[in-house]
Amino acid sequence: xxxxxxxxxxxxxxxxxxxxxxxxxxxxxxxxxxxxxxxxxxxxxxxxxxxxxxxxxxxxxxxxxxxxxxxxxxxxxxxxxxxxxxxxxxxxxxxxxxxxxxxxxxxxxxxxxxxxxxxxxxxxxxxxxxxxxxxxxxxxxxxxxxxxxxxxxxxxxxxxxxxxxxxxxxxxxxxxxxxxxxxxxxxxxxxxxxxxxxxxxxxxxxxxxxxxxxxxxxxxxxxxxxxxxxxxxxxxxxxxxxxxxxxxxxxxxxxxxxxxxxxxxxxxxxxxxxxxxxxxxxxxxxxxxxxxxxxxxxxxxxxxxxxxxxxxxxxxxxxxxxxxxxxxxxxxxxxxxxxxxxxxxxxxxxxxxxxxxxxxxxxxxxxxxxxxxxxxxxxxxxxxxxxxxxxxxxxxx
Numbered sequence: 001x002x003x004x005x006x007x008x009x010x011x012x013x014x015x016x017x018x019x020x021x022x023x024x025x026x027x028x029x030x031x032x033x034x035x036x037x038x039x040x041x042x043x044x045x046x047x048x049x050x051x052x053x054x055x056x057x058x059x060x061x062x063x064x065x066x067x068x069x070x071x072x073x074x075x076x077x078x079x080x081x082x083x084x085x086x087x088x089x090x091x092x093x094x095x096x097x098x099x100x101x102x103x104x105x106x107x108x109x110x111x112x113x114x115x116x117x118x119x120x121x122x123x124x125x126x127x128x129x130x131x132x133x134x135x136x137x138x139x140x141x142x143x144x145x146x147x148x149x150x151x152x153x154x155x156x157x158x159x160x161x162x163x164x165x166x167x168x169x170x171x172x173x174x175x176x177x178x179x180x181x182x183x184x185x186x187x188x189x190x191x192x193x194x195x196x197x198x199x200x201x202x203x204x205x206x207x208x209x210x211x212x213x214x215x216x217x218x219x220x221x222x223x224x225x226x227x228x229x230x231x232x233x234x235x236x237x238x239x240x241x242x243x244x245x246x247x248x249x250x251x252x253x254x255x256x257x258x259x260x261x262x263x264x265x266x267x268x269x270x271x272x273x274x275x276x277x278x279x280x281x282x283x284x285x286x287x288x289x290x291x292x293x294x295x296x297x298x299x300x301x302x303x304x305x306x307x308x309x310x311x312x313x314x315x316x317x318x319x320x321x322x323x324x325x326x327x328x329x330x331x332x333x334x335x336x337x338x339x340x341x342x343x344x345x346x347x348x349x350x351x352x353x354x355x356x357x358x359x360x361x362x363x364x365x366x367x368x369x370x371x372x373x374x375x376x377x378x379x380x381x382x383x384x385x386x387x388x389x390x391x392x393x394x395x396x397x
Contacts (some may be wrong), residue, residue: 022197023272045190052352071148073125089138094227100130105216120351127344132161155186182331192279195349201225209357210364232339238267239325248305255309267322279320290330
């Protein structure tokens with residue numbers, strides 16, 4: 001066995017895929033050949049979901065039928081609602097998404113009558129309902145109605161349910177029409193987050209799929225991986241940083257102090273992109289539009305100042321997560337919901353990879369280079385001497 005390895009599998013090709021190209025020549029992002037700039041300019045999230053899952057862009061008739069189909073899948077089973085009501089209000093929303101997916105897998109398991117395509121569409125439709133049903137129950141004691149009307153998009157449904165009136169009678173529902181600009185920004189963000197080659201969560205879902213496990217288990221693997229701050233949680237951490245500052249000047253001082261302390265500033269740099277994240281200018285422009293629409297550009301200006309300082313001092317560019325933070329915040333999305341929105345979006349990409357893995361499967365089983373002790377004679381317990389444990393956890397026993 002070679003003694004060479006790639007830490008974090010950086011630069012290692014582990015599969016052939018027709019779903020997405022990332023960072024080709026250090027730049028660029030395409031979903032099944034279509035550039036991200038064109039998709040965000042001309043398409044909707046539902047069109048992109050259809051493209052990723054079924055492999056082609058839909059016609060107008062197909063898209064209308066698909067949107068209508070998704071709208072029928074947003075009502076939650078009573079048994080799932082019962083479980084959601086038992087999850088503590090202090091739970092992390094990503095734990096709610098993971099649990100909701102597992103419970104739905106118990107209630108509506110994968111089989112010949114409920115195949116991977118049906119489950120994919122069910123999860124895309126139900127994840128927003130899962131999160132917001134739990135949110136309103138634990139925060140306000142409301143059992144909201146999660147049904148949808150036939151032409152309602154994913155972005156519109158999420159924002160409508162998020163803003164259910166806390167004074168509504170049981171069962172609560174919302175007839176409030178969300179701000180059209182907010183709906184557009186969320187729709188754009190869902191397109192931008194939908195797919196990104198073998199990011200950590202996608203690789204995790206393909207590993208699980210390669211064992212021939214069910215689709216719910218594969219998605220749960222992905223959600224657990226996405227929960228980490230070095231992956232999906234980066235946009236939340238970026239917002240936590242931005243909220244510390246009240247002005248661009250304060251932001252510059254604060255970030256410089258962070259850099260002196262060698263602290264990590266989330267939302268910058270990328271393992272694959274070398275010349276800039278092509279998604280960043282798109283979401284940045286929408287964040288700017290939101291600030292102009294509201295008449296309050298403070299948060300956007302603070303974000304620009306942080307970007308300026310990091311580029312000047314570290315020569316690092318912002319990735320999608322950085323300006324997504326200010327965009328989501330301006331749309332009224334709670335910070336802890338940033339990554340769950342990522343789940344709703346990336347489920348489309350995860351499912352595309354599960355389908356691709358299943359179509360040409362081989363168990364993913366890499367090897368490690370062993371660096372532990374040489375073969376050692378077993379020592380009976382009565383003859384052992386106390387040694388320092390290898391891990392801190394053991395030392396706490």
